[in-house]
Amino acid sequence: MIPRPRPERFRLRRTMMFMNAQKPGLIKDAYIYGCDSIMLDLEDAVAENQKDAARFSLYHALKTIDYGDTEVIVRINGLDTPHWQEDIRVCVAGGADGIRIAKCESAQDVLTVEQAVETAEEEFAVEKGRTLLMAALESPKGILNAYEICSASERMFGVAISGGDFRKCMQTTPQRGGVDMLAARGQMLLAARAAGIQCFDTVFTDLDDEEGFQAEVLQNKAMGFDGKSLINPRQIRFVHQVFAPTEKEIIQAEKILLAYREQSAAGVGVFTVDGKMIDIAFIPGAKRTIQLAKACGMYEEGAL
Amino acid sequence: MKNAVGRDIPESLLTGGREVYQGKNYMDGRYIQKAAPYTRRCETPRESKLTESIAKALKDCGAKSGMTFSFHHHLRDGDYVVNMVMKSAIEELGLTDLTIAATSLGAAHDPVAGYIEQGRVIGIQTSGIRGRIGEVVSAGRLKTPAVIRSHGGRPRAIEGGEVHIDIAFIAAPTSDCMGNCRGIGGKSNCGSLGYAMTDAKYADHVVVITDCLVDFPNMPASVEAIDVDSVVVVGSIGDSRKIASAAARISQNPRDLMMAENVAKVIASTPYFKDGFSFQTGVGGPSLAANLFLEKYMDERNIKMGWAIGGICGPMVELLKKGKVGKVIDVQDFDLDGVNSINQTPGHFEMSASQYANPANKGAFVNKLDYVVLAALEIDTGFNVNVLTGSDGVLRGAPGGHPDTAAGSKCCIIVTPLIRGRMATVCEHVVTVTTPGDCVDVLVTDYGIAVNPTRPDLAACLDAAKIPHVTIEELKEKAYSLVGRPDDLEWEDQVVAVLEARDGTILDVVRKIKPYT
Numbered sequence: 001m002i003p004r005p006r007p008e009r010f011r012l013r014r015t016m017m018f019m020n021a022q023k024p025g026l027i028k029d030a031y032i033y034g035c036d037s038i039m040l041d042l043e044d045a046v047a048e049n050q051k052d053a054a055r056f057s058l059y060h061a062l063k064t065i066d067y068g069d070t071e072v073i074v075r076i077n078g079l080d081t082p083h084w085q086e087d088i089r090v091c092v093a094g095g096a097d098g099i100r101i102a103k104c105e106s107a108q109d110v111l112t113v114e115q116a117v118e119t120a121e122e123e124f125a126v127e128k129g130r131t132l133l134m135a136a137l138e139s140p141k142g143i144l145n146a147y148e149i150c151s152a153s154e155r156m157f158g159v160a161i162s163g164g165d166f167r168k169c170m171q172t173t174p175q176r177g178g179v180d181m182l183a184a185r186g187q188m189l190l191a192a193r194a195a196g197i198q199c200f201d202t203v204f205t206d207l208d209d210e211e212g213f214q215a216e217v218l219q220n221k222a223m224g225f226d227g228k229s230l231i232n233p234r235q236i237r238f239v240h241q242v243f244a245p246t247e248k249e250i251i252q253a254e255k256i257l258l259a260y261r262e263q264s265a266a267g268v269g270v271f272t273v274d275g276k277m278i279d280i281a282f283i284p285g286a287k288r289t290i291q292l293a294k295a296c297g298m299y300e301e302g303a304l
Numbered sequence: 305m306k307n308a309v310g311r312d313i314p315e316s317l318l319t320g321g322r323e324v325y326q327g328k329n330y331m332d333g334r335y336i337q338k339a340a341p342y343t344r345r346c347e348t349p350r351e352s353k354l355t356e357s358i359a360k361a362l363k364d365c366g367a368k369s370g371m372t373f374s375f376h377h378h379l380r381d382g383d384y385v386v387n388m389v390m391k392s393a394i395e396e397l398g399l400t401d402l403t404i405a406a407t408s409l410g411a412a413h414d415p416v417a418g419y420i421e422q423g424r425v426i427g428i429q430t431s432g433i434r435g436r437i438g439e440v441v442s443a444g445r446l447k448t449p450a451v452i453r454s455h456g457g458r459p460r461a462i463e464g465g466e467v468h469i470d471i472a473f474i475a476a477p478t479s480d481c482m483g484n485c486r487g488i489g490g491k492s493n494c495g496s497l498g499y500a501m502t503d504a505k506y507a508d509h510v511v512v513i514t515d516c517l518v519d520f521p522n523m524p525a526s527v528e529a530i531d532v533d534s535v536v537v538v539g540s541i542g543d544s545r546k547i548a549s550a551a552a553r554i555s556q557n558p559r560d561l562m563m564a565e566n567v568a569k570v571i572a573s574t575p576y577f578k579d580g581f582s583f584q585t586g587v588g589g590p591s592l593a594a595n596l597f598l599e600k601y602m603d604e605r606n607i608k609m610g611w612a613i614g615g616i617c618g619p620m621v622e623l624l625k626k627g628k629v630g631k632v633i634d635v636q637d638f639d640l641d642g643v644n645s646i647n648q649t650p651g652h653f654e655m656s657a658s659q660y661a662n663p664a665n666k667g668a669f670v671n672k673l674d675y676v677v678l679a680a681l682e683i684d685t686g687f688n689v690n691v692l693t694g695s696d697g698v699l700r701g702a703p704g705g706h707p708d709t710a711a712g713s714k715c716c717i718i719v720t721p722l723i724r725g726r727m728a729t730v731c732e733h734v735v736t737v738t739t740p741g742d743c744v745d746v747l748v749t750d751y752g753i754a755v756n757p758t759r760p761d762l763a764a765c766l767d768a769a770k771i772p773h774v775t776i777e778e779l780k781e782k783a784y785s786l787v788g789r790p791d792d793l794e795w796e797d798q799v800v801a802v803l804e805a806r807d808g809t810i811l812d813v814v815r816k817i818k819p820y821t
Contacts, residue, residue, distance in 0.1 A: 234558050
């Protein structure tokens with residue numbers, strides 16, 4: 001049995017790599033590629049008559065493999081299927097860090113899952129509230145209800161758009177420049193930020209189109225996403241590169257945090273760094289920059 | 305008697321001054337007497353050496369029972385020549401008690417296993433042993449222990465007279481009527497004929513077998529007519545589809561790519577990575593992919609590779625054509641890009657196995673090598689590598705140039721996944737030591753990098769470049785924690801193969817495996 005650390009609701013999630021939970025060869029060591037989170041899939045990647053086999057391999061992977069610092073999230077089957085309750089029981093019993101609710105359309109969907117998670121936590125004597133939730137928005141209705149979904153539960157850490165289903169609903173296909181999902185991405189980001197949770201972009205499926213992938217990642221970063229879902233370890237490096245802070249940003253963040261430490265000890269709330277006014281509102285951003293810099297190997301433990 | 309890698313070598317093998325492995329460069333500086341080749345005067349002008357059949361050529365060369373025949377493996381898994389010759393010698397001439405001294409033997413030579421079982425072939429000397437031959441030898445069916453030598457150890461043994469070749473057979477993609485051979489220009493092209501060169505110089509007799517007779521003189525010749533007795537033209541010397549693949553493709557497997565990238569990172573962190581550095585890599589997934597990542601670092605630092613050696617394939621030829629490597633010196637070609645480039649692309653040269661890797665000459669290429677990237681079936685916590693025996697103890701691999709390049713290079717990097725299927729690659733003790741740990745410097749796996757404690761200088765380079773590394777024991781423990789620790793293999797007493805270190809000392813033996821019950 002591998003004890004997993006208690007999941008953190010807010011942590012670095014630049015990259016979430018999807019893996020079919022039914023493939024032991026893939027899931028046994030998916031963490032070696034250095035993604036922040038792995039997404040073990042019980043939903044679309046698993047054939048209808050293999051759902052139980054996938055749950056079985058998922059449970060044993062969670063119980064026997066040391067994923068270390070890599071977050072382990074499970075995508076469960078949609079609430080319109082006969083599988084989701086059993087999926088949740090397996091996730092909770094195995095000790096998954098989080099559950100991704102597929103095809104989420106309303107706050108009620110989140111609450112329904114939360115209720116089942118709570119029941120399972122009780123059943124398997126798992127600490128109440130341990131299992132985190134995120135929602136995947138895959139329909140126009142989900143996007144329009146984004147804010148109520150994002151703020152539905154204390155367990156919610158993030159929201160993601162799922163491009164495949166969403167584009168089908170919208171009768172469009174992937175476009176260079178992302179105009180096909182521009183409104184949805186924007187709306188979801190607004191909702192996530194308003195609710196104070198993280199926001200992740202959809203997968204880029206054409207592995208041969210390196211240029212298109214890179215353009216999309218750059219746009220994700222520019223729009224303010226926290227990270228991206230991936231389908232292949234080869235995609236990790238570029239995302240991490242793009243989401244890495246610049247040296248200038250790191251220096252600025254370090255100055256702010258050091259000054260804050262000093263000033264707040266002296267009882268000062270507003271102060272200046274390099275001539276710019278700084279108050280408590282800047283602190284979370286600066287902390288996030290340093291956390292990112294550490295994760296990217298750009299900042300060594302020391303000053304902060 | 306225990307040797308320097310802790311292997312128990314039976315005293316019965318230590319005859320005639322034979323020693324056990326004593327460590328790297330043990331023989332350095334010693335003088336040796338080379339064997340003088342035995343040859344025949346051909347004073348009367350001849351129009352041609354064409355001979356109507358292999359059987360006739362064998363008779364002309366005085367073939368008899370008890371002889372040693374040599375072969376080279378440039379035709380790889382497509383080779384027909386070994387089987388044709390052995391069939392003719394055994395089934396037409398009725399010879400027996402033959403020894404095969406080959407540069408490598410594989411699945412293409414499965415019929416030879418039958419001759420071993422019949423007792424017609426009683427000795428095998430090779431740098432690689434796979435397929436049915438490996439199985440029957442492991443089952444103890446060969447009358448004398450097989451002798452496994454590296455690609456450098458083999459020419460050393462031939463030149464030093466330890467292996468006496470009665471007849472060398474040259475599988476020649478093209479030859480003229482006098483026996484000038486080349487590896488290109490025909491229908492079964494293989495490029496370099498480097499492994500055949502020493503054989504042709506030292507064998508008592510040389511028979512060229514070709515499926516493409518060209519006009520005299522076939523120049524520049526890899527094997528020269530001055531050493532050749534007979535030329536036999538056959539329908540086909542090999543299956544061209546299996547001789548050289550269309551193009552060795554760089555792996556898209558993310559695990560291979562990750563390891564390859566780390567190999568390149570390690571290389572770029574060491575002091576030998578400067579303009580004019582030298583390099584050899586294998587054609588395995590992560591080894592070959594290292595080329596790709598290395599090129600990025602070369603561009604970044606604005607440096608070029610001085611020269612590359614080894615088995616050559618497309619990606620290295622590409623670097624040559626782009627002007628990113630000065631010279632490529634080639635003992636064997638692995639794909640058509642390599643085959644079509646040798647002696648054609650300026651800077652792409654052919655060399656003999658002796659020139660490549662022989663530790664008993666005055667300047668083998670491997671001894672001036674900065675980096676080599678090699679694979680492994682297994683590596684143990686002493687950094688000893690096995691590339692010969694499978695996890696079941698059966699002969700199914702090839703030391704090839706592995707021990708030579710590892711010993712000669714300034715930085716030998718082994719790249720291998722931590723586990724394969726359910727077997728730990730990093731383990732407590734390898735089944736067979738084919739490359740001793742004192743020649744191996746860095747291990748790159750998908751779960752982390754380990755530096756041989758004998759190389760604190762390299763560990764410091766990695767630290768300076770912020771490349772994380774762990775002890776090899778940690779990697780071993782990780783492997784065992786994932787797949788468990790296998791039971792030890794059980795062996796009979798009978799030695800089925802003797803593994804020579806490149807200097808001729810005994811590195812290890814392979815015994816007959818006890819059937820698993």
